[in-house]
Amino acid sequence: MAPISELDTLPDGQLLYIDGEGTLQKVGEHASCREKKIVIFGVPGAFTPTCSLRHVPGFLERGPELKQLGVAHIFCIAVNDPFVVKEWAKTYEANRGGTIQFLADGSAMYTKALGLEFDLTDKGLGMRSRRYALYIDNLVVKRANIEEGGKFEVSTADEILKAVMSCF
Secondary structure, three states: OOOOOOOOEOOOOEEEEEOOOOOEEEEEHHHHHOOOEEEEEEEOOOOOHHHHHHHHHHHHHHHHHHHHOOEEEEEEEEOOOHHHHHHHHHOOHHHOOOOOEEEEOOOOHHHHHOOOEEEEHHHOOEEEEOOEEEEEEOOEEEEEEEOOOOOOOOOOHHHHHHHHHHOO
16 A cells, blocks of 8 residues: 555544543544644654654654644554553653643554555564654645654654644
8 A cells, every 4th residue: 555645535543542540542533633733643663762762752842833833633653552652651741731642553553544554573573653744634634754764854843843834
């Protein structure tokens, strides 16, 4: 499947998270994104160095600016189970206000629907996600910044902030 690109409609699917009471919750992408501007960024996995030290902190820093520009939600999708994602999210004290909602795609089903799966089985890591950032307006992809290999250049919070600003 070809990777999602600009002007594509965001595929529907369900992602998971553990709420504050410890209950498993499902998030339907279409229900969460319809008639809203959102940013989704995807990471190969929770607790991985680039994701933890650069990708998430960038969105925590730029999140308020994105929200001022009308972005209703910032979703971080990791190919991990929801229990791991919950523990990873708890490591970000700066996210106590909920700037980012961390979502689990444990079997990479949604990642595959986006065409952004990255097979690292030969390295013992299984199916993962390419690193990416999407800007979506009412289910339509306005910007798709997708990294090649293990790079971290175009999916940064700064780059997606520029993309959102260019849409005004």
